[in-house]
Amino acid sequence: MDVSAKKQTASDLPPAAAEAVESAQREKDEFLSLVAHELKTPLTPLKTVAQLIRMRVRRARDGSRELDVESLDKNAAMIERQVDRMDRLVTDLLEVSRAAQGRFVxxxxxxxxxxxxxxxxxxxxxxxxxxxxxxxxxxxxxxxxxxxxxxxxxxxxxxxxxxxxxxxxxxxxxxxxxxxxxxxxxxxxxxxxxxxxxxxxxxxxxxxxxxxxxxxxxxxxxxxxxxxxxxxxxxxxxxxxxxxxxxxxxxxxxxxxxxxxxxxxxxxxx
Structure with missing residues (x-):
């Protein structure tokens, strides 16, 4: 049996229904792109700070510079804030899902x-x-x-x-x-x-x-x-x-x- 033959594409639908399907697909694609962007945004500073920490550790290890504990603490605080940002985003998405299901408590x-x-x-x-x-x-x-x-x-x-x-x-x-x-x-x-x-x-x-x-x-x-x-x-x-x-x-x-x-x-x- 050819299953693909049974699938109905947007072009097979009446114009109004086809437009509704295409509009919904566009909205879904835009939403997924937006979520991906929002989740990716904090990753750039996280990687930058991680590289900075590794550089400081290497310099301390080879004796070229003492380990600056205060700077490391600031770097760790920055990492924490970026993780908090990602956590807020994921939490908000979950909350919207709960609200849609009547489970916003x-x-x-x-x-x-x-x-x-x-x-x-x-x-x-x-x-x-x-x-x-x-x-x-x-x-x-x-x-x-x-x-x-x-x-x-x-x-x-x-x-x-x-x-x-x-x-x-x-x-x-x-x-x-x-x-x-x-x-x-x-x-x-x-x-x-x-x-x-x-x-x-x-x-x-x-x-x-x-x-x-x-x-x-x-x-x-x-x-x-x-x-x-x-x-x-x-x-x-x-x-x-x-x-x-x-x-x-x-x-x-x-x-x-x-x-x-x-x-x-x-x-x-x-």
């Missing part, structure tokens, strides 16, 4: 959201020092700010907001992070001076994963950070809001979070 426990925000800002500040376009991160947060919620997903949310602000501010500049609490509601806002958003585009952003605007197609990323941030915010009884005065006038992303019930895990589904 938030587990509530008390934690200090102000401390989490400061730690995320510190890590992003360290990472930005390795880029050519330096960004200056500032944070305004109370000493402590308790919240009952999913600490790791809130950490992921804040990191996504900061990552977006940095990505869409290609010339560098200030990224201002503010954390506040009022009447049981925690507010986290991240403001940048980047490329901004056209007013008509704001309602659709963060509603679907892998969605990109025409103006952002030349920027790295999978377009899932704000989508996941919205899920986390809504799972905490809050919301994600975006504000911009227009293109090239920066963006402010704001999320509100409320205490979750601690009796059981709360599932947020699409």
């Amino acid at each position: 938030l587990r509530a426990a008390p934690f200090d959201v102000a401390a989490v925000a400061r730690d995320v800002v510190r890590r992003w500040s360290e990472a930005s020092e390795e880029t050519e376009d330096r960004h200056h991160l500032e944070i305004d947060a109370p000493e402590t700010l308790p919240l009952v919620g999913d600490q790791e997903r809130v950490r992921q949310l804040i990191g996504s907001l900061i990552g977006n602000a940095i990505k869409f501010s290609p010339s560098g500049g200030l990224v201002d992070v503010r954390v506040a609490g009022d009447d049981g509601v925690v507010t986290v806002s991240v403001r940048d001076a980047g490329i901004g958003i056209a007013p008509e585009e704001i309602p659709a952003i963060g509603r679907e994963p892998f969605a990109t605007r025409e103006r952002t197609k030349n920027y790295a990323g999978l377009g899932i950070g704000l989508y996941l941030a919205r899920l986390v915010a809504e799972g905490h009884g809050g919301r994600l809001r975006l504000a911009s005065a227009g293109e090239d006038r920066g963006t402010t992303a704001t999320v509100t979070l409320k205490d979750m019930p601690t009796e059981e895990a709360t599932a947020t589904t699409l």
Whole structure:
């Protein structure tokens, strides 16, 4: 039996169906290319640092130069940050898959959201020092700010907001992070001076994963950070809001979070 004869190609389908098939194939190919690029990007600095470490070890071994432990520590920290970047990407992809299957689960426990925000800002500040376009991160947060919620997903949310602000501010500049609490509601806002958003585009952003605007197609990323941030915010009884005065006038992303019930895990589904 000739199995190939039974396979239907796009050319065998009605024009509308054939176009839909070809469009889906193009989107899949673009997505796979984008994921491959995002995973490959951290590998270049990792290899460079690995080569630098080996060179320093060789020089120390042959006695031409003493081993600089402080420099090695900085190299190791850089490797750690690049691995963290790859881990965030893979984690985000898994989270989108879980959300699509209705398995996006938030587990509530008390934690200090102000401390989490400061730690995320510190890590992003360290990472930005390795880029050519330096960004200056500032944070305004109370000493402590308790919240009952999913600490790791809130950490992921804040990191996504900061990552977006940095990505869409290609010339560098200030990224201002503010954390506040009022009447049981925690507010986290991240403001940048980047490329901004056209007013008509704001309602659709963060509603679907892998969605990109025409103006952002030349920027790295999978377009899932704000989508996941919205899920986390809504799972905490809050919301994600975006504000911009227009293109090239920066963006402010704001999320509100409320205490979750601690009796059981709360599932947020699409």
